[in-house]
Amino acid sequence: MNNLIKNKITFFSPTMKRTGSEIVLLNLLNHINNIYIIKIVSKYKGELLNKIQKRIDTDFLYRYLPINILIRILNRCKRIIYIPYKLNKYKNSTWYVNTIVLPDIIKYAKENKIKTIVHVHELEQIFNLLSVNALENLINYPDLIIANSQATERVLNKYGRTKKIKICYPAIDTSSIIKNKENYISFRKKLKIGSNKFVWAMCGTLDENKNPFLFIDIAYEILKTHHFTNFIWIGEGKNTSLEILCKQKSLEMGLSEKIIWITDPGNDYLNYFNTADGFFLTSKKESFSLTTIEALLLELPIVANDCDGVREILQDSIGKTIAQENAKGMAMEMINYMDKKSIHDIEKGKQIAFQFDIKLVEKQWNEILKTYFEQIT
Numbered sequence: 605m606n607n608l609i610k611n612k613i614t615f616f617s618p619t620m621k622r623t624g625s626e627i628v629l630l631n632l633l634n635h636i637n638n639i640y641i642i643k644i645v646s647k648y649k650g651e652l653l654n655k656i657q658k659r660i661d662t663d664f665l666y667r668y669l670p671i672n673i674l675i676r677i678l679n680r681c682k683r684i685i686y687i688p689y690k691l692n693k694y695k696n697s698t699w700y701v702n703t704i705v706l707p708d709i710i711k712y713a714k715e716n717k718i719k720t721i722v723h724v725h726e727l728e729q730i731f732n733l734l735s736v737n738a739l740e741n742l743i744n745y746p747d748l749i750i751a752n753s754q755a756t757e758r759v760l761n762k763y764g765r766t767k768k769i770k771i772c773y774p775a776i777d778t779s780s781i782i783k784n785k786e787n788y789i790s791f792r793k794k795l796k797i798g799s800n801k802f803v804w805a806m807c808g809t810l811d812e813n814k815n816p817f818l819f820i821d822i823a824y825e826i827l828k829t830h831h832f833t834n835f836i837w838i839g840e841g842k843n844t845s846l847e848i849l850c851k852q853k854s855l856e857m858g859l860s861e862k863i864i865w866i867t868d869p870g871n872d873y874l875n876y877f878n879t880a881d882g883f884f885l886t887s888k889k890e891s892f893s894l895t896t897i898e899a900l901l902l903e904l905p906i907v908a909n910d911c912d913g914v915r916e917i918l919q920d921s922i923g924k925t926i927a928q929e930n931a932k933g934m935a936m937e938m939i940n941y942m943d944k945k946s947i948h949d950i951e952k953g954k955q956i957a958f959q960f961d962i963k964l965v966e967k968q969w970n971e972i973l974k975t976y977f978e979q980i981t
Contacts, residue, residue, distance in 0.1 A: 612641045614645060616646075620651070642661070643694065648665070669842075698977075699713050700722075701721070704724055704731065710746070720746045721976065723749075724751050727891050728889070748768045750772050752771075755892075772965065778901055778957055795836075802834070803880050804835050805837075806819050807838045810839055822931045825935035840869075874898075882906075885909055889911050907941070909929060
């Protein structure tokens with residue numbers, strides 16, 4: 605393999621919208637070694653493409669997410685007629701596939717014998733959505749798999765991966781996430797939250813895995829005794845029907861005035877997060893949790909559903925991790941923080957978060973790439 609091909613990488617990612625795996629890739633791409641010739645191709649055109657450093661070319665396969673039948677038909681036609689032609693342009697490079705939800709990309713790479721790295725962020729519930737052939741391709745074809753946590757590595761081993769796996773934890777620019785008292789006040793006013801209210805936030809895409817119904821149940825338990833509490837869900841709402849169900853359940857339980865759903869935070873994501881006094885993670889399964897890192901940097905006490913990967917952050921040394929989907933148990937621990945029976949160690953939390961700073965992790969990631977390309981034949 606000549607040097608030009610060895611130093612060319614085409615990155616593929618699902619949407620380049622503000623989800624955990626996309627943010628991880630964005631942060632890494634903005635710190636990648638300059639020796640590589642890089643292009644990033646998103647399946648769907650997302651706003652994070654505009655935040656990638658200018659030396660990196662960007663592209664997308666589909667302009668719109670398949671949100672209605674017309675777009676689905678158009679995308680299907682494009683997949684059959686145009687996408688193979690477009691993918692052919694990138695064959696003369698190593699492919700780096702971000703997440704396991706791009707089985708067609710891995711399949712194309714295998715059929716065309718393209719050197720491939722896959723960065724895996726998912727646990728069993730997503731693996732189980734893959735077809736038998738897609739799962740076999742994922743486990744056995746890539747030359748290298750990068751797992752975002754030990755939890756993810758265990759799943760890959762469970763499904764039969766025997767070739768190389770490297771662990772590289774997600775990273776963020778910790779210097780950009782700071783508790784901002786001015787935004788704490790101004791965005792509370794924007795949301796019409798009184799200064800005497802204690803606000804608990806949950807952050808994440810509004811989907812079934814993030815467990816919004818547990819979020820509602822916890823709110824219900826806390827408000828039985830602590831009426832001065834408000835709850836905010838901050839994260840993109842892809843599933844309109846689920847959002848309607850959540851709001852309907854909140855209404856039926858008498859919580860609609862106490863819960864705020866921010867499903868289009870845009871560039872104000874951190875501003876909304878800054879309104880919180882505490883963070884609780886309701887997810888059923890997480891291979892990691894960037895929002896938990898953000899919460900530590902925002903100096904917030906944390907109560908988490910035991911969703912696996914979050915334990916690799918909290919390490920039983922800070923915050924509270926509660927057995928699976930126990931609304932009353934989580935509510936009790938959250939009340940203990942509100943009543944100051946439990947005290948959050950702000951500085952210890954920040955020190956844990958700093959371990960996942962991009963300046964540290966990018967060195968490890970670039971070394972993984974360097975070693976891979978030195979060994980490639």
